[in-house]
Amino acid sequence: MACLTRRLFTASLVPIVLAPTAVLAHHGWSWTTGGNIELTGxxxxxxxxxxxxxxxxDAGGEVWTVEVGQPWRNSRAGLKDGDLAEGVEVTVHGQPSAxxxxxxxxxxxxxxxxxxxxLYPDRS
Structure with missing residues (x-):
């Protein structure tokens, strides 16, 4: 019984240990190429x-997903929520997925x- 309990406890720790790794892998910069592109759409x-x-x-028929900053970062850059709205033309400089x-x-x-x-004046 103790062996089964230990296995269940260990198995329950796996998601707790791996979840932060998955979040950091996506929300950092490691998933990007490290180079910049310009996208207008x-x-x-x-x-x-x-x-x-x-x-x-929508950039000329290609649909892109663009991650922008957290609310505080957007605000610090001068963006208001209404600035980023459907139908608005934007030019985005940033790092594409690797x-x-x-x-x-x-x-x-x-x-x-x-x-x-x-959004990232410290990265210039």
Whole structure:
């Protein structure tokens, strides 16, 4: 019985130990290429909040998922929630996914109607 209890306890720890690793792997920068690209398109959907906001952007028929900053980071850059809205044309500078087939990028700078919003001024 003690052996079974120990196995169940050990098995229950696996998700607790691995979950932070999975979160850090995605929410850091390790999943990106490390190089920057520029993407211009129209926002087709918006989800703002923690741990970061997510935009869907149609760039000439290619649909991209663009991670923007956390609410505090967007605010610090001067963005208001209404700035990132469906139908708005954006130019995004950031790092694309290291997976070539993924249309996913992490935004560092966003330009809307000629105004630059620098989400990561410390990365310049």
């Amino acid at each position: 129209v926002i087709t959907s918006v989800k703002l909040g923690n741990p970061h906001g997510v935009l869907t952007v 997976e070539p087939d993924h249309r996913l990028m992490k935004a560092e700078r966003i330009i809307i109607a000629g105004t630059l919003y620098d």
